[in-house]
Amino acid sequence: MENLFDLPAEYKELRTSVRALAEKEIAPFAQAVDEEHRFPLEAKNALVKNGLYAAHVPTEFGGDGADALAAVLIIEEVARVCGSSSLLPAVNKLGSMPLILGGNDEQKKRWLPRLVKGEGFSYCLSESEAGSDASALRTKVERSGDGWVLNGSKKWITNAGESEFYSVIAQGDPKLRSKGITAFIVEKSDPGVSFGAPEKKMGMRGSPTREVYFDNVELSDDRRISEVGEGFALAMNTLDHTRITIAAQAIGLAQGAFDVATKYAHERHQFGKPIFDFQAIQFILADMAMNIEAARLLTYSAAIKSENNEKDLTFFSAASKCFASDMAMKVTQDAIQVLGGYGYVSDYPVERMMRDTKLTQIYEGTNQIQRIVMARNLPNA
């Protein structure tokens, strides 16, 4: 019988090649990127050179046309060695999905080929007073002649300042709440755009997170990528497709921590034998492996639902993000336990992996919000 759960050969080959690239060109810099809080330029160059920086972009717009499962595998393998670097392909997908889902061909031709070449795309939904309650956003967009004027600020924007392009979700009529919201593309070089100082973060320290300010930014109507009043629906539809990439990131981080812990358990001797010989350690590792595999299967099925735009995508994408990130938090903590004192210091990468993982439970909607999304979209209800 055909193995339903075995990846087809082309995906296995993709995993092998991205793993080799990540180990050779990204892993050597991961610790320095974290310690120095610096942008992972080596990773960016390697990803751009190998067509992995924004592989999800369709081939007619210069990308590799990687489907949702391929994009998951790429992010997973980069996250296995460096969480911050995995935010490059993940956020490029997040930032450009509103354009891919809502834009016309002319708009796609204008920005997507430049994204693939390394110009970067960020996603601007959250504000200081609008996090989980995203539709309370106050960044204001007003008609001005044939175009628009944008004023306000966005908070927590990943890769802000590095990215050239920004999907900005703005309110045109607060009385209409979510139905007053419209989506636009803003460029870093547009007059009136500026950035705050990088946030000082617990983890993902190589990925800059900044505020973005809009001061009378003039936009022609060809910057608009949703119908007027349909920007919030576009922003939510985007998250249905991209929460899966956060699940992938969490799985990669968990796998990285598991690999380090397993190797360590075989090498470290106490009481005259490898600590792997103690059943207590074996059980920790067995649970880690079991939970990683469970998250992987859920996430890969969510990716296939994203690719086919299936009806239950909203449930599955929220479930994969929630399950994988909670799983990864436990697995990375357990990896530290396996390493004992050595896990608590930065000689080994597991403490960095745990700090990076914490964010996967928070962004693209906290795991409390994922549970609300799941409850509203229960399967077979």
Ligand SMILES: Cc1cc2nc3c(=O)[nH]c(=O)nc-3n(C[C@H](O)[C@H](O)[C@H](O)COP(=O)(O)OP(=O)(O)OC[C@H]3O[C@@H](n4cnc5c(N)ncnc54)[C@H](O)[C@@H]3O)c2cc1C
């Ligand atoms: C490093 C980083 C990078 C980010 N990158 C981006 C980005 O690129 N683009 C972007 O737009 N946003 C980004 N975000 C924002 C992120 O999505 C928000 O932080 C997140 O949605 C939570 O919003 P909040 O921080 O305002 O928390 P709040 O909404 O204030 O939530 C605080 C707590 O209350 C809980 N809570 C809130 N409402 C409910 C409810 N109804 N029921 C139960 N519990 C609830 C939450 O789960 C949480 O535990 C990023 C955040 C961080 C930290």
